[in-house]
Amino acid sequence: MAFPxxxxxxxxxxxxxxxxxxxxxxxxxxxxxxTIGEPKHAxxxxxxxxxxxxxxxxxxxxPNDGTPELLAAISGWVQRRYGVALGADRFxxxxxxxxxxxxACIALCPExxxxxxxxxxxxxxxxxxxxxxxxxxxxxxxxxxxxxxTGHLPDFAGLxxxxxxxxxxxxxxxxxxxxGAVASRDYWTTLLALAEKHDFQIFADECYSExxxxxxxxxxxxxxxxxxxxxxxxxxFHSLSKRSNLPGLRSGFVAAGPQSMERLRxxxxxxxxxPPLPLQRVAEAAWSDEAHVAASxxxxxxxxxxxxxxxxxxxxxQSPEGGFFLWLPVEDGEAAALKLWTETGVRVLPGAYLSRDxxxxxxxxxxxxxxxxxxxxxxxxxxTKLRDCIYG
Numbered sequence: 001m002a003f004p005x006x007x008x009x010x011x012x013x014x015x016x017x018x019x020x021x022x023x024x025x026x027x028x029x030x031x032x033x034x035t036i037g038e039p040k041h042a043x044x045x046x047x048x049x050x051x052x053x054x055x056x057x058x059x060x061x062x063p064n065d066g067t068p069e070l071l072a073a074i075s076g077w078v079q080r081r082y083g084v085a086l087g088a089d090r091f092x093x094x095x096x097x098x099x100x101x102x103x104a105c106i107a108l109c110p111e112x113x114x115x116x117x118x119x120x121x122x123x124x125x126x127x128x129x130x131x132x133x134x135x136x137x138x139x140x141x142x143x144x145x146x147x148x149x150t151g152h153l154p155d156f157a158g159l160x161x162x163x164x165x166x167x168x169x170x171x172x173x174x175x176x177x178x179x180g181a182v183a184s185r186d187y188w189t190t191l192l193a194l195a196e197k198h199d200f201q202i203f204a205d206e207c208y209s210e211x212x213x214x215x216x217x218x219x220x221x222x223x224x225x226x227x228x229x230x231x232x233x234x235x236x237f238h239s240l241s242k243r244s245n246l247p248g249l250r251s252g253f254v255a256a257g258p259q260s261m262e263r264l265r266x267x268x269x270x271x272x273x274x275p276p277l278p279l280q281r282v283a284e285a286a287w288s289d290e291a292h293v294a295a296s297x298x299x300x301x302x303x304x305x306x307x308x309x310x311x312x313x314x315x316x317x318q319s320p321e322g323g324f325f326l327w328l329p330v331e332d333g334e335a336a337a338l339k340l341w342t343e344t345g346v347r348v349l350p351g352a353y354l355s356r357d358x359x360x361x362x363x364x365x366x367x368x369x370x371x372x373x374x375x376x377x378x379x380x381x382x383x384t385k386l387r388d389c390i391y392g
Contacts (some may be wrong), residue, residue, distance in 0.1 A: 006135045010129030013128065014353040021350075022341045023332065029345035031088035032382035033374070036349075037325065040373045041299055042159055045290040047246070057277030060239070064272065065265055066253070069182040070280045074253050079188050081209075082222035085358040090231075090255055092264055093280065094271045096229040097239040098129050100325070101110050101171070102263075104235055107167045108260055113199075119163060122169040125155040125178060125354040125364040127205060133328040139168065143356045147363050148318070152181035152327070157194050164198040173205040175217055178354055178369040181321020182212070188223035191283075195233045201260070204236045207252070208323040210243040210293050211300050217322055221255060224383060226387040233259035241291055242324070244286045251283040257267040283346035300324055303372040303379050310383045314391055328386075332366045336390055344385040 011017065018035060055306035065071070071088035079085050094100040109118055120134035124143035134141035142163065144154035156170055172191065183191075195202050204220040209222035213319055224234045230360075256264060269275070275283070286292075304319060307326055311317040316329035330336040333350030340346045349363030370386065 002362045006138070007132070010132070010135075011353075014349060017353050018221040018337070018347075018349060021337065022058070025338070025342050027341055027345035027347075028343040029385070030267055031345045031347060031380060032385065033347050034370045034372075034379075035347050036373075036380050037242070037371050038247050039242060039296075039324075039375060040375065041296045043245045044289065046285050046289070047350070049284050050285055051278050052276040054086065054281045057281065060277060061389050062274045062280060064268055064274050065283070066085055066091070066274070067277070067280050068304060070284040070287070073284045075288045078221060078255065081216070081223075084221045084225045086221070086255060089103050090258070090261060091098050091106075092261060092268065093283070094239075094243070094252040094254055094257075094272060095275050096296045097205065097237045097254075098349075099273070100237050100252060100254045101127070101129050101203065102133045102136070102182075103128040103267055103272070104237075104256075104260075104264060105137055105139075105169055105309060107263045108201060108235075109137045109139055111138065113166050113168055116166050118168040121167055121278065123172065123176065124356055125351060126171065126352060127173060127177055128354070129332070130203075132354070134156075134169075138336065142167075143358050145363050146179065146181075148316075152176055152179035153183060153187060154253075157190055160233065160278055161198075163172075164194070164200075167198055167200040169203055170195065171202050171203045171205065175208040175212065175320070175322025176206065177205075177323060178325045178351070178364075178367075180323040182217040182321040183220075185218045185223055188218060189227055192220075192227060192229045192233060194225060196230065198211050202234055204234065206236055207239040207240050209238065211297060211324055212322040213301065213304055213320065233257070235260060236289070240283055245296055246282075247293075248281055249275070249276075249282060249286075251279060302374065302376055306376065306380055307372065307383060310380075310387050311391075314324065314387075324372045326360075326372065326392075328366055328368050328370060329366055330390060331366065333365055336368050339385060344389050346382050346385050346389070348386070353370075374377065 122130040123146035241247040351367030355364030
């Protein structure tokens with residue numbers, strides 16, 4: 001039987017790779033999981049009652065693009081958060097933003113550009129769905145270093161004009177996963193101008209936008225409105241997984257220009273899987289409430305401060321501006337993860353599992369990613385063990 005070659009060079013996904021690395025070895029202490037970005041803070045207290053009141057919604061097919069009420073709640077949140085007024089027709093509900101980040105590339109990336117193979121840009125390290133989406137549409141994925149030298153954000157403007165003229169899509173995550181760097185207004189403005197000059201779209205993954213240290217990160221929708229950018233240049237992706245501690249709800253949204261949205265909806269009609277109606281009702285309430293978001297953010301800010309106290313004097317340590325990961329420098333990420341697990345029971349993710357080799361270099365290799373999602377006391381115990389084992 002013949003199988004496609006387009007995915008033949010994909011490594012295993014990060015967490016199966018981690019299991020192969022660690023699971024055959026006994027932990028060196030009580031296990032402390034600091035790997036996956038799965039929030040452990042309490043979900044909003046209204047979830048159960050809304051779900052129970054709408055159980056009959058499981059008996060019908062859900063609206064494909066989102067209920068009118070949910071789309072209105074999303075539109076209202078965008079206006080409150082970013083000061084941008086967009087009609088409900090500019091939004092589509094997603095079954096988790098991974099679906100949207102993948103399918104948007106299928107719906108919007110052309111087969112060729114300027115008579116050549118299209119290019120899809122992404123930071124390196126990055127959320128791995130970006131690369132799979134590029135390969136699916138026959139584009140060339142180009143991994144742009146996002147290192148300390150570039151402020152942990154990719155310098156797309158530093159690429160050659162010939163390459164940029166082949167670009168159809170540029171993925172960008174802010175706050176960045178895994179480094180926690182935030183794209184400034186100047187960064188967004190520069191990227192928008194680059195997209196206009198070289199005729200490509202920006203897919204802005206802003207799933208961590210509501211977990212921040214000192215001030216709310218600027219979003220691409222607000223900056224695009226401020227500079228008068230073409231609405232078709234921008235797609236913004238948001239999620240309730242991190243914002244509202246609801247990863248199992250599988251609910252997010254995409255905002256896009258009218259022409260892009262028409263194509264996204266057309267693909268969804270054939271191949272999409274909208275969230276069930278009861279879950280859309282929960283999402284409507286979540287986007288309409290900020291109290292639970294502020295309470296969760298305060299807990300993350302306590303853990304940011306804890307990390308600063310634990311690692312503040314360590315050379316190379318950089319406190320994240322947003323998100324809930326630490327991106328800690330080590331000599332070798334896999335070796336550090338093995339040592340931590342076998343000597344302390346602390347489980348972290350090697351940075352190389354989130355990156356690709358380019359020119360014989362993997363920018364994630366000398367790092368480990370540490371998720372600050374557990375309760376504060378467990379987080380403190382894990383960070384202390386990590387410091388003493390790796391940096392002590």
